[in-house]
Amino acid sequence: MTLKGHKKERFINKDYLKLIMTSVFLNLEGNTVKNRLWNFLIVHSEFDYSMMDIAKFSEVSYTALKEIWKEFVKRNIVIHTRDVGKAKMYQLNRDNSQVEKFVDYYWSVVSSEVEKNLEKEMLTVFPS
Numbered sequence: 324m325t326l327k328g329h330k331k332e333r334f335i336n337k338d339y340l341k342l343i344m345t346s347v348f349l350n351l352e353g354n355t356v357k358n359r360l361w362n363f364l365i366v367h368s369e370f371d372y373s374m375m376d377i378a379k380f381s382e383v384s385y386t387a388l389k390e391i392w393k394e395f396v397k398r399n400i401v402i403h404t405r406d407v408g409k410a411k412m413y414q415l416n417r418d419n420s421q422v423e424k425f426v427d428y429y430w431s432v433v434s435s436e437v438e439k440n441l442e443k444e445m446l447t448v449f450p451s
Contacts, residue, residue, distance in 0.1 A: 347432070347433050347436045347437065348362055348429060348432055348433055349362060351432055351436060352432065356383045356387045356388075356391060357391055359381045359382060359383050360377065360381050360383065360388070360391060360395070361425065361429065362381070362429075363377060363380055363381040364377070364400075364401065364414075364415040365415065365425075365426055365429050365430075367380070368414065368415040368417060368426075370414070371404040371405065371412040371413060371414040372412060372413060372414070373407070373410040373411065373412055373413075374388060374389070374392060374410075374411070374413065375410070377413070398421070399416055399419050399422075400415070400416060400419065400421075400422055401413045401414065401415060401416055402414060402416045
C-alpha cells in the first residue's frame, strides 16, 4: 500500500510496543486476575520469577495468585525452574502445546489491535 507516493513501512519502538500490548490484551479480553497473570508470564517468558514477584508485577494479590497458581502448576502452564533461598522460581512452560497456542492467541489479539491503531494513525497523518 502506498500513501501519496510513499511505501508504507512500520518502525516501532519495542519498549513502546510492550507497553501498548499489555494494556491492549487486558482491555480486549478483560482485566481479570488470570488474564493479568497470563499477560505478565507471556511478556516476560524468558525469565523465571518467584510467586511474590509474579504477584507484584502482575498487580494481583498474593492470595489471589495462590488460588490460581495451583491450577497453573497442575495443568503444567508454569514450571518450577530453581530455588533461590526459600523462594521457588517459576517460568511459563513454553514446551506445553496448550501454552504455545495461548501465546499465539495472545500475540494475534495484540497484533490485530496494534494494526488497527496504526491504520488509524496513518489515516490521521496522511489523510486521503
